Amino acid sequence: MPNTSQNARLNELLTVSEANIDRAESNADLLNVIHEFALYNGPLKFNFTRAWWFFGTGLLLIAGTVALYWFANTYTVAAFFYQLQIDPVMFGMAVGLLGIVIAVWSLVWMKSKSDRLPSLSSKIARLSSYFHNGLTGLGEDERVTLNKLDAQFGDYTRGNYSRELVTSIRGVFTGTLRSLPYTYHQLHYVNKRKVHTTVTDKDGKTRTETRVVYDHYDRYSLVIAFPWVTGISVRSDDQTQNDYSYPMDTASPDFNKAFCLTGSSEMLCAKFIKPSTVLHLLKLFNILHRPNLEFSDNGKLCLSFANSDLLTFGTQYSLSSPNEFYAEIDAGVDLPRLMSVLQWSHALSELHDDNFTFTASPPKKRKEK
Amino acid sequence: MDITLILSAVIAVVIIIAGFSIYNGIIGGHNRVQRAWSDVLVYERQKTKVLDQLQKVLADFMVFEASLLEKIAGLRSAVHALPAGADGNALTKVETASRDLMGGLRIAFEAYPDLKASEAANNMMREIAEQQENVGAAITIYNRNVELFNNSIEMFPGSVVNGLFNKKTRVTPFSDAEASQSFSYTPNI
Numbered sequence: 001m002p003n004t005s006q007n008a009r010l011n012e013l014l015t016v017s018e019a020n021i022d023r024a025e026s027n028a029d030l031l032n033v034i035h036e037f038a039l040y041n042g043p044l045k046f047n048f049t050r051a052w053w054f055f056g057t058g059l060l061l062i063a064g065t066v067a068l069y070w071f072a073n074t075y076t077v078a079a080f081f082y083q084l085q086i087d088p089v090m091f092g093m094a095v096g097l098l099g100i101v102i103a104v105w106s107l108v109w110m111k112s113k114s115d116r117l118p119s120l121s122s123k124i125a126r127l128s129s130y131f132h133n134g135l136t137g138l139g140e141d142e143r144v145t146l147n148k149l150d151a152q153f154g155d156y157t158r159g160n161y162s163r164e165l166v167t168s169i170r171g172v173f174t175g176t177l178r179s180l181p182y183t184y185h186q187l188h189y190v191n192k193r194k195v196h197t198t199v200t201d202k203d204g205k206t207r208t209e210t211r212v213v214y215d216h217y218d219r220y221s222l223v224i225a226f227p228w229v230t231g232i233s234v235r236s237d238d239q240t241q242n243d244y245s246y247p248m249d250t251a252s253p254d255f256n257k258a259f260c261l262t263g264s265s266e267m268l269c270a271k272f273i274k275p276s277t278v279l280h281l282l283k284l285f286n287i288l289h290r291p292n293l294e295f296s297d298n299g300k301l302c303l304s305f306a307n308s309d310l311l312t313f314g315t316q317y318s319l320s321s322p323n324e325f326y327a328e329i330d331a332g333v334d335l336p337r338l339m340s341v342l343q344w345s346h347a348l349s350e351l352h353d354d355n356f357t358f359t360a361s362p363p364k365k366r367k368e369k
Numbered sequence: 370m371d372i373t374l375i376l377s378a379v380i381a382v383v384i385i386i387a388g389f390s391i392y393n394g395i396i397g398g399h400n401r402v403q404r405a406w407s408d409v410l411v412y413e414r415q416k417t418k419v420l421d422q423l424q425k426v427l428a429d430f431m432v433f434e435a436s437l438l439e440k441i442a443g444l445r446s447a448v449h450a451l452p453a454g455a456d457g458n459a460l461t462k463v464e465t466a467s468r469d470l471m472g473g474l475r476i477a478f479e480a481y482p483d484l485k486a487s488e489a490a491n492n493m494m495r496e497i498a499e500q501q502e503n504v505g506a507a508i509t510i511y512n513r514n515v516e517l518f519n520n521s522i523e524m525f526p527g528s529v530v531n532g533l534f535n536k537k538t539r540v541t542p543f544s545d546a547e548a549s550q551s552f553s554y555t556p557n558i
Contacts, residue, residue: 253513275504275505279506355495
């Protein structure tokens with residue numbers, strides 16, 4: 001039947017493509033998959049005619065059950081069931097349940113099928129943004145990565161119940177003056193707290209009940225090679241673990257209100273917080289929410305923030321229009337928010353590098369905070 | 370005790386505490402303006418130290434343009450003439466001299482290809498540009514402090530407290546329109 005054939009062919013194409021995407025290692029692999037969709041002879045959507053028939057049948061069975069209960073007391077209906085020796089209540093219940101199962105199943109089936117193409121399109125665009133911007137996985141256990149980050153920064157010491165790195169990817173940003181290697185991390189952490197509530201029982205007596213509440217949070221960060229500044233923390237949230245021993249305020253009331261600046265010495269703070277740096281740091285609020293900067297002793301900058309949309313990409317087309325989608329993926333998917341943060345970081349490096357020495361100084365021996 | 374008396378005493382205490390707070394706020398604001406002005410002076414004088422090195426680089430490349438050397442000397446003397454007390458108007462001469470020098474340097478770079486190709490000279494230009502950027506940022510921060518201070522002595526009730534006790538006068542911000550256009554940064558306010 002043409003209906004079954006259409007769905008079976010599209011299903012096969014999607015299954016093969018999903019497997020190919022899971023193995024994709026370059027933009028060319030993604031383009032090959034999209035090319036298969038461009039060559040596909042037929043509509044790129046499932047035919048839901050039968051599913052709608054099933055759904056209608058389900059509704060009819062439910063309607064029949066309602067009607068049965070409505071007319072169950074009439075003589076004709078009662079006599080009919082009496083002759084068949086069937087309990088009308090049990091019969092109605094069985095038919096109604098069957099109708100609900102058929103209607104719900106057909107809706108779930110249609111939803112799952114209609115989601116497959118957009119989901120695959122999104123996956124292709126996501127991978128394309130990674131390939132286009134040179135992003136790759138770290139290739140090491142997340143607990144090992146977290147331990148390494150803990151040894152350098154205080155910003156990952158969050159969550160009194162649990163914490164884990166959900167995402168860790170690496171890349172290199174090529175700026176006008178230099179390339180900045182970086183890693184992107186998403187930390188998920190959970191805070192546990194006890195909540196006391198006063199309840200009144202039926203006798204009018206009050207008692208205090210204690211229950212445990214788990215608050216889930218995510219914190220995002222970029223760790224960037226930054227050998228020009230060490231031993232400085234600039235934070236805008238309440239993460240006091242980032243702080244060094246020596247606080248310093250600046251001549252800018254706006255900066256003092258927005259940030260807490262600390263350093264491992266007053267001299268380091270004074271050298272770091274030049275007027276141009278003050279204004280540059282204030283500009284960070286235009287692109288990030290609740291940003292913290294932590295310059296470790298081994299020449300790394302941890303720029304953490306609350307924004308979850310750093311890897312957001314905006315594609316115009318999907319696999320439902322394969323030729324346009326092919327051209328879009330071929331051109332490469334940009335990550336504009338990530339790039340704006342990296343450009344900001346590159347500009348910060350320009351403010352703090354040595355204008356007479358372009359090569360980055362070798363990392364110093366790391367000291368635990 | 371009479372309730373009216375207690376109420377009057379409470380109101381008087383609140384007014385006195387508020388008065389002290391405003392008085393101290395004005396003093397603090399004035400000190401912040403002075404600190405911001407000192408930062409401007411520090412970065413302007415830092416710029417003159419770079420000029421010494423620039424003269425050496427120019428000499429190495431046999432650049433003995435009289436007008437350029439005059440501009441360097443003019444900027445140096447303008448920076449040295451800056452007053453210790455906060456005064457935005459005093460900056461106008463320095464910023465004009467800075468613009469003249471940067472323009473003269475660009476012309477020299479075009480006229481002397483060896484100079485333009487030199488890494489040392491380009492690094493020097495980057496350093497001067499960075500110093501100029503710091504001066505611009507310091508002036509922006511200074512102007513912000515001046516705005517807050519002037520607001521504190523001109524708006525009620527600060528104007529009353531200042532008129533009776535502090536007796537501070539309005540501080541002049543730096544408002545050279547031409548120079549402001551050349552700054553890379555604007556205050557995030």
